[in-house]
Amino acid sequence: MEQEIILKKENQGFAIIKPLTNFFKVKFEKDNVLKFLKKTGITLISILLFLAFWHFGSKALYNKEATYKIEKALAEQGQAAAEAEKACIASRDSSCQPNTLPSPSQVWASFQSLIADHYLIKNKKQAFADKLATTNEKLVAQGKEAIVYTGRASFVDTVLTSIKTVFAGFLLAMIIAVPLGIFIGLSPSLRSAFNWFIQIFKPVSPVVWYLLVFMIVKTIYIGASSDNAFVISFISVGLCAMWATLVNTAMGVSSVDKDYINVAKVLKLGTFQKVFKVILPSSLPLIFTGLRITLSVAWMVLIAIELLAQSPGLGLFVWEEFQNGANDSNSKIIVAMFVIGIIGFLLDRLMLTVQQMVSFNKNEGI
Amino acid sequence: MKTTTIENDRISSENGIFYPSKVMLDLKNLKKVYPTPKGDYVVLEDLNLQIMKEEFVTIIGHSGCGKTTMLSMIAGLNAISGGNIAILGQPIKGPGPDRGVIFQSPSLMPWMTALQNVLLGVNQVFPHATKTQRKDIAEYYLHKVGLEGAFHKKATELSQGMQQRVGIARAFAIKPKVLLLDEPFGMLDSLTRGELQDILIEIWNKEKITAVMITHDVDEAIFLADRVVMMTSGPKAKIGDVLAVDFERPRTRKTVLQHPDYYSYRKHLIDFLEH
Numbered sequence: 275m276e277q278e279i280i281l282k283k284e285n286q287g288f289a290i291i292k293p294l295t296n297f298f299k300v301k302f303e304k305d306n307v308l309k310f311l312k313k314t315g316i317t318l319i320s321i322l323l324f325l326a327f328w329h330f331g332s333k334a335l336y337n338k339e340a341t342y343k344i345e346k347a348l349a350e351q352g353q354a355a356a357e358a359e360k361a362c363i364a365s366r367d368s369s370c371q372p373n374t375l376p377s378p379s380q381v382w383a384s385f386q387s388l389i390a391d392h393y394l395i396k397n398k399k400q401a402f403a404d405k406l407a408t409t410n411e412k413l414v415a416q417g418k419e420a421i422v423y424t425g426r427a428s429f430v431d432t433v434l435t436s437i438k439t440v441f442a443g444f445l446l447a448m449i450i451a452v453p454l455g456i457f458i459g460l461s462p463s464l465r466s467a468f469n470w471f472i473q474i475f476k477p478v479s480p481v482v483w484y485l486l487v488f489m490i491v492k493t494i495y496i497g498a499s500s501d502n503a504f505v506i507s508f509i510s511v512g513l514c515a516m517w518a519t520l521v522n523t524a525m526g527v528s529s530v531d532k533d534y535i536n537v538a539k540v541l542k543l544g545t546f547q548k549v550f551k552v553i554l555p556s557s558l559p560l561i562f563t564g565l566r567i568t569l570s571v572a573w574m575v576l577i578a579i580e581l582l583a584q585s586p587g588l589g590l591f592v593w594e595e596f597q598n599g600a601n602d603s604n605s606k607i608i609v610a611m612f613v614i615g616i617i618g619f620l621l622d623r624l625m626l627t628v629q630q631m632v633s634f635n636k637n638e639g640i
Numbered sequence: 641m642k643t644t645t646i647e648n649d650r651i652s653s654e655n656g657i658f659y660p661s662k663v664m665l666d667l668k669n670l671k672k673v674y675p676t677p678k679g680d681y682v683v684l685e686d687l688n689l690q691i692m693k694e695e696f697v698t699i700i701g702h703s704g705c706g707k708t709t710m711l712s713m714i715a716g717l718n719a720i721s722g723g724n725i726a727i728l729g730q731p732i733k734g735p736g737p738d739r740g741v742i743f744q745s746p747s748l749m750p751w752m753t754a755l756q757n758v759l760l761g762v763n764q765v766f767p768h769a770t771k772t773q774r775k776d777i778a779e780y781y782l783h784k785v786g787l788e789g790a791f792h793k794k795a796t797e798l799s800q801g802m803q804q805r806v807g808i809a810r811a812f813a814i815k816p817k818v819l820l821l822d823e824p825f826g827m828l829d830s831l832t833r834g835e836l837q838d839i840l841i842e843i844w845n846k847e848k849i850t851a852v853m854i855t856h857d858v859d860e861a862i863f864l865a866d867r868v869v870m871m872t873s874g875p876k877a878k879i880g881d882v883l884a885v886d887f888e889r890p891r892t893r894k895t896v897l898q899h900p901d902y903y904s905y906r907k908h909l910i911d912f913l914e915h
Binding site: 539540543551556 | 715716717734735736737739740741743745747749750751752760761764765794796814
């Protein structure tokens with residue numbers, strides 16, 4: 275019974291690790307062990323099934339492509355070429371491997387190689403910095419710019435760039451949408467003034483937002499030597515994702531419980547007091563729901579926008595791997611897919627936790 | 641037994657009408673019309689009522705007869721279609737803290753603690769008092785309603801009955817001239833209702849704030865009131881009958897129930913309502 279109450283009180287943000295924490299918190303009672311095993315067991319089984327489905331699916335695709343390759347060689351170049359192709363594929367030589375959906379093991383190998391690559395580049399960077407330390411000091415002392423490492427970014431670097439971009443965009447969306455939403459929510463005339471604006475710009479696709487921002491930022495940055503890809507991508511992400519927060523904030527502010535408004539009226543609270551003591555606190559849960567949607571939208575559109583803006587994040591990584599067409603490109607794309615998914619999930623959980631912290635009604639959310 | 645002194649004890653001659661100083665609240669030819677697509681719907685018409693200082697008036701009538709409309713008009717939350725409402729001779733202009741309201745639902749800000757909820761009003765009404773003084777006022781009234789241990793509990797952590805206690809404390813703490821109660825105990829179970837009636841009447845005995853209370857409960861109406869005002873059923877509702885309750889104050893439930901006149905009062909009200 276007591277444990278049930280604890281469960282209810284705990285926020286649901288990181289519900290996924292709850293069986294784990296409970297497992298350690300609660301004494302090893304038979305019931306708890308069984309519950310834990312059941313919960314994790316089901317998750318594990320579903321993961322295994324997914325991997326198996328994926329493994330056999332990719333194997334089938336691999337075989338199909340291999341057969342096609344051999345048949346093509348037979349039809350175009352004859353028996354000998356077909357035999358050679360067959361032998362080549364069987365030997366796992368990278369020059370003639372079928373290019374299709376990679377298997378789980380290939381993806382895992384790519385993941386490891388990406389991590390190894392990260393350390394390689396990190397060492398290179400360090401070596402570069404060490405080598406140029408004295409030169410750079412002199413350059414800075416002379417008032418010139420220091421020489422920085424301009425080699426390719428590692429996978430981990432691209433992930434960090436993406437996270438940086440998404441948070442910058444999210445912050446921008448928050449700074450624009452929350453105050454604007456409050457004003458729109460407070461004033462019916464502002465609401466009608468902005469309504470067309472919101473309705474028209476809300477459904478605009480991320481690609482178009484990117485182009486719009488590009489047009490403007492490009493002109494502003496004319497002559498500047500610094501790279502504006504980051505600026506363009508985070509502004510586009512922010513503009514694209516801010517609508518949920520804007521609409522939710524306006525709705526939250528305009529739909530404050532009439533009882534609270536009546537109390538404010540009876541007490542003759544001034545506008546400032548009314549807004550900060552009554553309206554804002556009561557619309558906080560909706561504002562945070564909006565912010566949560568905004569963050570997940572921001573993460574989703576980020577990939578497309580980075581790709582267009584040539585910002586060195588995950589989006590560009592995926593696109594370059596696709597263009598690259600190397601043997602392990604496909605599996606690297608799948609690695610990126612999982613990383614994107616997992617980070618998106620974690621961001622959402624993070625926001626859910628924050629949302630539940632500000633929510634006065636603990637039953638809301640999810 | 642009077643412990644409070646009466647302020648604003650002046651005589652006004654607004655609009656050439658002479659108001660005796662005893663009258664706190666004066667409703668004259670009050671009218672409320674809601675426009676509908678099928679023409680106007682008249683809720684109240686020719687409603688006249690005078691409520692004296694330090695008087696406790698309960699209003700009883702069938703659901704939908706316009707009791708709440710009348711009360712929210714007095715509170716200034718609902719526009720007046722015709723006639724006027726004056727408080728100490730001055731026509732009311734919108735809502736204000738001189739008319740404290742206890743709503744049917746407790747209407748506490750759920751993100752605030754009990755103390756903060758009461759302080760919200762106190763800070764507004766006593767801006768020149770020191771922080772400690774204001775806190776003392778809020779704590780005094782919370783203490784009065786029996787919430788000593790719950791000052792720092794969030795409104796959502798309190799039961800419905802406890803929330804309404806905070807509502808009572810909030811209304812008294814702003815020292816209004818008139819207290820308006822819109823069926824404040826309607827949503828509570830009968831046991832809690834009795835407790836809260838006792839608390840209300842105990843504070844009221846001390847403060848003697850003119851009170852107008854809507855209720856559906858005949859016993860509650862008699863127990864609390866100096867006069868019970870019966871409203872006719874709408875549309876075009878008005879005052880149907882007024883019953884003066886001549887029980888001595890302070891009252892206890894026991895003495896009221898044992899009073900020889902109690903059942904005749906009760907019968908009077910029920911006869912009116914069943915008609």
